[in-house]
Amino acid sequence: MMKKYTVVSNIKADFKCETDILWNKITSLSDYKWRSDINYIEVLDKHHFIEYKMAQ
Numbered sequence: 385m386m387k388k389y390t391v392v393s394n395i396k397a398d399f400k401c402e403t404d405i406l407w408n409k410i411t412s413l414s415d416y417k418w419r420s421d422i423n424y425i426e427v428l429d430k431h432h433f434i435e436y437k438m439a440q
Contacts, residue, residue, distance in 0.1 A: 399406050409415065413425050413433055426434045 409418070413427050416422050416425055421437055423436045423438045426436065428434065
């Protein structure tokens with residue numbers, strides 16, 4: 385049985401671009417290379433995914 389986790393993040397930064405462009409970038413499950421903490425993302429279905437962290 386898979387454990388369910390709720391993750392909350394609170395980060396503040398200023399970006400000089402349209403809000404929708406930024407939102408699409410940071411919520412993309414296919415374009416995540418900008419995230420240094422993620423090795424890959426496995427998309428299970430429309431509402432579920434698993435993020436695999438980089439090895440430490």
